[in-house]
Amino acid sequence: MEILLNEIIENNRHLIKNGKVADYIPALAKADFEKIGVTVAGRTGALLYSAGDYNQKFTLQSISKVISFLVAAMDNGIEDIFEKVGCDSTDEPFNAFTKLDLPNVNKPANPLINSGAILTTSMIKGNGDEKFQKILELTRRMAHNPNIGYNEEVYLSEKKTGSRNRSMAYLMSSKNILEGDVEDVLDTYFKQCSIEVDTRDLAKIGRFISAGCEGINIDGISRTDMSILLKGLLFTCGMYNYSARYAIEVGIPSKSGVGGGIMGVLPNGMGIGIFSPALDENGNSSAGIGIIKELTRRLHYNIFDDRKLQVEIDTH
Numbered sequence: 001m002e003i004l005l006n007e008i009i010e011n012n013r014h015l016i017k018n019g020k021v022a023d024y025i026p027a028l029a030k031a032d033f034e035k036i037g038v039t040v041a042g043r044t045g046a047l048l049y050s051a052g053d054y055n056q057k058f059t060l061q062s063i064s065k066v067i068s069f070l071v072a073a074m075d076n077g078i079e080d081i082f083e084k085v086g087c088d089s090t091d092e093p094f095n096a097f098t099k100l101d102l103p104n105v106n107k108p109a110n111p112l113i114n115s116g117a118i119l120t121t122s123m124i125k126g127n128g129d130e131k132f133q134k135i136l137e138l139t140r141r142m143a144h145n146p147n148i149g150y151n152e153e154v155y156l157s158e159k160k161t162g163s164r165n166r167s168m169a170y171l172m173s174s175k176n177i178l179e180g181d182v183e184d185v186l187d188t189y190f191k192q193c194s195i196e197v198d199t200r201d202l203a204k205i206g207r208f209i210s211a212g213c214e215g216i217n218i219d220g221i222s223r224t225d226m227s228i229l230l231k232g233l234l235f236t237c238g239m240y241n242y243s244a245r246y247a248i249e250v251g252i253p254s255k256s257g258v259g260g261g262i263m264g265v266l267p268n269g270m271g272i273g274i275f276s277p278a279l280d281e282n283g284n285s286s287a288g289i290g291i292i293k294e295l296t297r298r299l300h301y302n303i304f305d306d307r308k309l310q311v312e313i314d315t316h
């Protein structure tokens with residue numbers, strides 16, 4: 001498997017030059033755009049197959065929205081969440097919010113775009129740092145890594161320059177969509193985006209969701225149904241406005257972040273984590289997309305590819 005992963009990295013390395021490291025958060029601009037790492041997490045805990053710069057640390061950014069959504073759902077029940085936020089995919093960029101200002105629009109499209117994520121974070125119960133600690137705790141649990149922390153420099157950089165996120169949060173507050181102290185909510189959101197992981201952590205988070213979200217208890221929905229819902233949400237909304245094409249071309253529930261990470265939920269209790277910080281025009285990792293496309297095609301992991309059942313990861 002490691003040989004295959006190395007080969008796929010090399011086949012897609014050239015895509016780095018089509019991308020650009022995110023610089024709208026100044027601290028992210030420092031990322032080394034030449035780094036590429038991949039980890040596939042097999043079905044059982046110990047099985048991790050890694051290649052390249054797999055242990056390079058980077059920040060979760062948008063991938064944290066999956067985790068804050070789960071925490072908010074645990075605190076409120078699933079129905080309350082979907083009363084406030086939709087589950088519609090959108091062709092708008094992740095940080096768009098013009099539609100939210102229309103008089104008849106009272107819900108962000110889904111919890112995986114910035115406005116929806118800021119709103120779900122606002123629904124997490126707790127004061128001050130408690131919201132963030134819950135998100136961090138769940139991240140550690142999903143990744144089986146108690147050492148996960150956050151990057152203070154990235155957090156402060158985003159806090160200082162996050163005018164767009166601030167604008168959409170205050171807009172939602174003015175329409176009584178978002179309750180509570182707006183600056184506190186934003187602070188939690190900026191911190192959750194700055195949680196630092198490597199590809200092994202991401203792969204294990206993918207495996208956690210694929211294997212059925214062990215230990216997650218949410219009112220109004222069984223754990224299995226929650227895992228199905230989450231996979232559907234990631235499948236339709238997880239890759240910004242590239243989600244529909246990605247669903248066709250890659251065919252696995254995934255979430256990307258502007259830190260260059262892609263977390264994929266492979267079939268059968270497996271997960272994948274990829275890192276390469278040069279981003280394409282949609283905000284997705286350029287080489288990362290190439291790598292996951294090639295991997296899912298060669299191993300038949302696309303959920304619509306019936307041949308996948310014949311392929312056992314452990315035989316590669």
Ligand code: GLU
Nearest residue numbers: 061062094114193257258
């Ligand atoms: N912290 C980033 C922002 O709010 C997250 C966006 C992303 O990864 O898509 O702009």
